Amino acid sequence: xxxxxxxxxxxxxxxxxxxxxxxxxxxxxxxxxxxxxxxxxxxxxxxxxxxxxxxxxxxxxxxxxxxxxxxxxxxxxxxxxxxxxxxxxxxxxxxxxxxxxxxxxxxxxxxxxxxxxxxxxxxxxxxxxxxxxxxxxxxxxxxxxxxxxxxxxxxxxxxxxxxxxxxxxxxxxxxxxxxxxxxxxxxxxxxxxxxxxxxxx
Amino acid sequence: xxxxxxxxxxxxxxxxxxxxxxxxxxxxxxxxxxxxxxxxxxxxxxxxxxxxxxxxxxxxxxxxxxxxxxxxxxxxxxxxxxxxxxxxxxxxxxxxxxxxxxxxxxxxxxxxxxxxxxxxxxxxxxxxxxxxxxxxxxxxxxxxxxxxxxxxxxxxxxxxxxxxxxxxxxxxxxxxxxxxxxxxxxxxxxxxxxxxxxxxxxxxxxxxxxxxxxxxxxxxxxxxxxxxxxxxxxxxxxxxxxxxxxxxxxxxxxxxxxxxxxxxxxxxxxxxxxxxxxxxxxxxxxxxxxxxxxxxxxxxxxxxxxxxxxxxxxxxxxxxxxxxxxxxxxxxxxxxxxxxxxxxxxxxxxxxxxxxxxxxxxxxxxxxxxxxxxxxxxxxxxxxxxxxxxxxxxxxxxxxxxxxxxxxxxxxxxxxxxxxxxxxxxxxxxxxxxxxxxxxxxxxxxxxxxxxxxxxxxxxxxxxxxxxxxxxxxxxxxxxxxxxxxxxxxxxxxxxxxxxxxxxxxxxxxxxxxxxxxxxxxxxxxxxxxxxxxxxxxxxxxxxxxxxxxxxxxxxxxxxxxxxxxxxxxxxxxxxxxxxxxxxxxxxxxxxxxxxxxxxxxxxxxxxxxxxxxxxxxxxxxxxxxxxxxxxxxxxxxxxxxxxxxxxxxxxxxxxxxxxxxxxxxxxxxxxxxxxxxxxxxxxxxxxxxxxxxxxxxxxxxxxxxxxxxxxxxxxxxxxxxxxxxxxxxxxxxxxxxxxxxxxxxxxxxxxxxxxxxxxxxxxx
Numbered sequence: 001x002x003x004x005x006x007x008x009x010x011x012x013x014x015x016x017x018x019x020x021x022x023x024x025x026x027x028x029x030x031x032x033x034x035x036x037x038x039x040x041x042x043x044x045x046x047x048x049x050x051x052x053x054x055x056x057x058x059x060x061x062x063x064x065x066x067x068x069x070x071x072x073x074x075x076x077x078x079x080x081x082x083x084x085x086x087x088x089x090x091x092x093x094x095x096x097x098x099x100x101x102x103x104x105x106x107x108x109x110x111x112x113x114x115x116x117x118x119x120x121x122x123x124x125x126x127x128x129x130x131x132x133x134x135x136x137x138x139x140x141x142x143x144x145x146x147x148x149x150x151x152x153x154x155x156x157x158x159x160x161x162x163x164x165x166x167x168x169x170x171x172x173x174x175x176x177x178x179x180x181x182x183x184x185x186x187x188x189x190x191x192x193x194x195x196x197x198x199x200x201x
Numbered sequence: 202x203x204x205x206x207x208x209x210x211x212x213x214x215x216x217x218x219x220x221x222x223x224x225x226x227x228x229x230x231x232x233x234x235x236x237x238x239x240x241x242x243x244x245x246x247x248x249x250x251x252x253x254x255x256x257x258x259x260x261x262x263x264x265x266x267x268x269x270x271x272x273x274x275x276x277x278x279x280x281x282x283x284x285x286x287x288x289x290x291x292x293x294x295x296x297x298x299x300x301x302x303x304x305x306x307x308x309x310x311x312x313x314x315x316x317x318x319x320x321x322x323x324x325x326x327x328x329x330x331x332x333x334x335x336x337x338x339x340x341x342x343x344x345x346x347x348x349x350x351x352x353x354x355x356x357x358x359x360x361x362x363x364x365x366x367x368x369x370x371x372x373x374x375x376x377x378x379x380x381x382x383x384x385x386x387x388x389x390x391x392x393x394x395x396x397x398x399x400x401x402x403x404x405x406x407x408x409x410x411x412x413x414x415x416x417x418x419x420x421x422x423x424x425x426x427x428x429x430x431x432x433x434x435x436x437x438x439x440x441x442x443x444x445x446x447x448x449x450x451x452x453x454x455x456x457x458x459x460x461x462x463x464x465x466x467x468x469x470x471x472x473x474x475x476x477x478x479x480x481x482x483x484x485x486x487x488x489x490x491x492x493x494x495x496x497x498x499x500x501x502x503x504x505x506x507x508x509x510x511x512x513x514x515x516x517x518x519x520x521x522x523x524x525x526x527x528x529x530x531x532x533x534x535x536x537x538x539x540x541x542x543x544x545x546x547x548x549x550x551x552x553x554x555x556x557x558x559x560x561x562x563x564x565x566x567x568x569x570x571x572x573x574x575x576x577x578x579x580x581x582x583x584x585x586x587x588x589x590x591x592x593x594x595x596x597x598x599x600x601x602x603x604x605x606x607x608x609x610x611x612x613x614x615x616x617x618x619x620x621x622x623x624x625x626x627x628x629x630x631x632x633x634x635x636x637x638x639x640x641x642x643x644x645x646x647x648x649x650x651x652x653x654x655x656x657x658x659x660x661x662x663x664x665x666x667x668x669x670x671x672x673x674x675x676x677x678x679x680x681x682x683x684x685x686x687x688x689x690x691x692x693x694x695x696x697x698x699x700x701x702x703x704x705x706x707x708x709x710x711x712x713x714x715x716x717x718x719x720x721x722x723x724x725x726x727x728x729x730x731x732x733x734x735x736x737x738x739x740x741x742x743x744x745x746x747x748x749x750x751x752x753x754x755x756x757x758x759x760x761x762x763x764x765x766x767x768x769x770x771x772x773x774x775x776x777x778x779x780x781x782x783x784x785x786x787x788x789x790x791x792x793x794x795x796x797x798x799x800x801x802x803x804x805x806x807x808x809x810x811x812x813x814x815x816x817x818x819x820x821x822x823x824x825x826x827x828x829x830x831x832x833x834x835x836x837x838x839x840x841x842x843x844x845x846x847x848x849x850x851x852x853x854x855x856x857x858x859x860x861x862x863x864x865x866x867x868x869x870x871x872x873x874x875x876x877x878x879x880x881x882x883x884x885x886x887x888x889x890x891x892x893x894x895x896x897x898x899x900x901x902x903x904x905x906x907x908x909x910x911x912x913x914x915x916x917x918x919x920x921x922x923x924x925x926x927x928x929x930x931x932x933x934x935x936x937x938x939x940x941x942x943x944x945x946x947x948x949x950x951x952x953x954x955x956x957x958x959x960x961x962x963x964x965x966x
Binding site for chain 1: 247248251252253256257259260261266414415416417419464465467498499696858859862863870892897898899900901902905
């Protein structure tokens with residue numbers, strides 16, 4: 001028994017005596033909710049998903065209704081991929097699927113079956129930033145940073161498609177990525193600089 | 202140790218003056234020289250948290266995942282006004298994976314707002330909280346929400362402020378729908394007399410929309426009990442504010458509640474107060490003995506966590522022939538939703554210009570709509586939109602250039618209190634901004650452009666607070682190897698607080714930037730700093746950090762005197778090296794000196810000094826817009842914005858420019874696209890997602906030029922910094938509106954200026 005459990009029990013005991021937590025409604029707990037429920041396990045409907053994530057082959061059971069963003073964030077703990085709208089409207093969850101930018105909140109994980117997914121974590125070379133990531137730091141293409149992984153992946157997708165994109169192509173390619181801080185001028189600068197940098201190297 | 206004393210500190214925060222008893226240093230450090238003579242302050246420095254944010258390793262509250270963590274979601278009212286009769290959670294409770302449900306059935310009454318409770322059975326808007334479910338997964342929690350049966354009586358509702366003010370409107374509170382029972386009123390001089398004697402008068406009504414903050418990271422908390430100790434990771438702009446609200450709600454000692462916020466995905470004011478969700482999660486976590494994560498979704502973000510309220514503003518202005526602004530009358534009302542809030546927008550009318558006769562009457566009206574919360578300069582973008590539109594109309598009426606008119610009516614002293622400013626460079630902002638935009642090339646005949654696409658130029662003024670003040674503290678620790686850790690109980694919303702704190706330590710002590718660690722956003726370790734709102738973080742926190750660093754320098758000199766066996770007065774500290782001016786052999790660098798102390802660390806504290814008595818600190822500026830309007834489609838395109846501002850000292854040019862870009866873009870979208878729409882027939886919001894609630898994209902950016910006309914405000918603090926987050930958004934919409942008038946010769950008096958309004962106005966002209 002962990003010290004935590006003991007102190008929690010002590011806490012509940014104290015509560016009965018009115019020592020602490022007068023605002024708490026613990027006494028109304030039903031018998032059912034008080035007991036520990038089973039740890040989460042996949043249901044009978046779970047399906048095997050085999051795909052490649054950041055160059056590593058992975059097989060796991062997923063619920064058919066799980067989105068790719070859910071599986072990346074919750075099952076694989078790749079929380080660099082953000083969920084902002086959860087409706088395919090903002091691009092924060094952008095990852096690469098076989099080198100193409102997709103909204104991972106807006107596709108089923110099972111649609112990645114047999115495919116290759118790259119997330120923001122996968123752009124790194126160990127601890128070293130990818131040139132696109134470096135450009136976003138250098139040109140301050142972010143403020144709060146929450147949409148940034150999606151912005152970086154969108155920029156990378158443009159560069160995979162065309163290593164020498166024009167400014168208009170970058171603007172068009174990144175128009176699906178919202179930034180509420182509206183750091184757009186520097187996001188654009190970062191993406192343009194990343195393209196230049198990659199072409200030099 | 203540094204000496205301190207206590208003063209009563211008056212600080213303007215968001216919409217109100219607050220007075221706090223504050224600890225301040227008795228030995229305030231002198232002002233810094235100009236940025237040109239400083240090493241790193243004011244330079245374009247990359248964010249020290251940039252790596253974390255671009256690599257995906259930055260852990261936001263949204264990302265926190267604790268062992269055995271359960272997930273909670275909230276059931277909210279689907280109707281605008283109702284009284285709950287019965288809540289049946291039976292089916293939901295028997296759903297496998299459901300761990301607990303809280304509602305008015307079983308939750309003890311916890312007071313919320315002044316008029317309500319955590320689970321109120323009187324539902325006052327679409328989105329009001331009914332119940333909270335905790336389950337093994339978010340998906341199960343969502344399924345359970347659908348199984349909760351609510352029996353309720355729908356009540357008549359009102360979602361329109363004007364209607365709600367009327368006699369026949371359904372009453373949301375017994376005392377009536379006008380908050381406080383009466384309007385806020387302000388008057389100086391004799392407005393009636395001034396209107397009688399005026400050479401020119403303009404009078405018009407302006408209206409602005411409801412806007413939603415919509416930060417990217419949804420409001421969320423993760424809570425964990427360890428015995429009687431509660432730790433809350435919260436996406437908040439106010440760690441200490443959340444701590445106290447949670448402690449009060451749960452009747453716990455504040456010392457037992459720890460709030461942590463390392464990174465957050467934006468706030469813009471919506472995260473300035475503790476949400477009900479945090480308290481619900483804490484109650485449920487205690488109930489089930491497991492950590493709980495609670496999130497709201499994007500729809501809830503658009504319903505229930507605050508907005509910039511709408512406004513209807515009736516303005517009447519008078520001037521004499523020579524261009525003196527002689528009277529302003531401002532009458533306004535706006536909807537504040539079902540709970541206490543504020544829809545005031547008269548601050549600009551009261552203090553933007555020198556004007557001897559001013560009268561204000563403003564109403565905050567309860568309606569069955571979502572709550573208001575401070576949104577980046579609450580009251581100001583809407584107030585300046587109306588005021589500076591009317592100012593342009595008045596200038597035109599007396600045939601004066603609107604820039605010249607504003608210059609002439611510049612207030613040398615604060616017009617409400619006749620108090621001097623610590624600094625005011627508004628005239629410089631007008632001049633430099635006008636030069637940068639090419640004001641002299643402005644078309645003097647509105648609408649004169651040939652062809653369907655017409656170009657125009659306009660401007661507007663900015664005023665805001667942003668001087669900050671005490672109490673605000675920092676702790677600095679120096680380690681064996683000469684590396685430093687600076688700690689403050691403040692928050693970084695993406696504004697660059699982490700970086701400027703490190704810059705200040707580097708500037709004073711010459712410790713390399715990569716050897717400085719910044720800790721903030723943790724009530725367990727950070728000394729008190731105020732919530733991050735009102736553009737007060739940099740002006741409040743930066744002087745405290747500098748104070749701590751200067752105090753460290755004093756300590757190091759003392760330590761060096763002992764180590765080198767020198768007299769302290771002979772020692773100098775230059776570029777991180779302490780040397781004895783009487784004996785060149787005697788010198789020691791910081792790692793060398795610290796190395797003599799073994800594993801111990803040296804600690805200093807620093808505090809923000811008191812604000813000068815009798816002076817007012819404010820930020821000022823002007824923005825200039827170039828637009829083109831397609832008179833066939835009604836579409837407005839902004840081509841260029843010049844922003845010229847007095848915001849005191851620049852700490853970091855890179856993050857400053859970014860703040861201005863963001864504020865201007867939010868101002869642009871407030872002017873042209875953002876609007877929450879409520880169906881008056883059903884009382885429901887029709888656009889609750891990021892597709893239908895329009896915010897700008899990368900393709901919407903105009904050319905933006907940011908000019909800072911100020912060097913520093915040395916009277917205000919030892920860093921001379923004023924805030925810049927809110928000034929950036931204030932004049933943008935008004936400048937665009939004036940430019941649109943200049944382009945087409947027809948004034949749009951309603952925000953957002955969507956194509957339908959432009960075409961309608963053109964047709965009526």
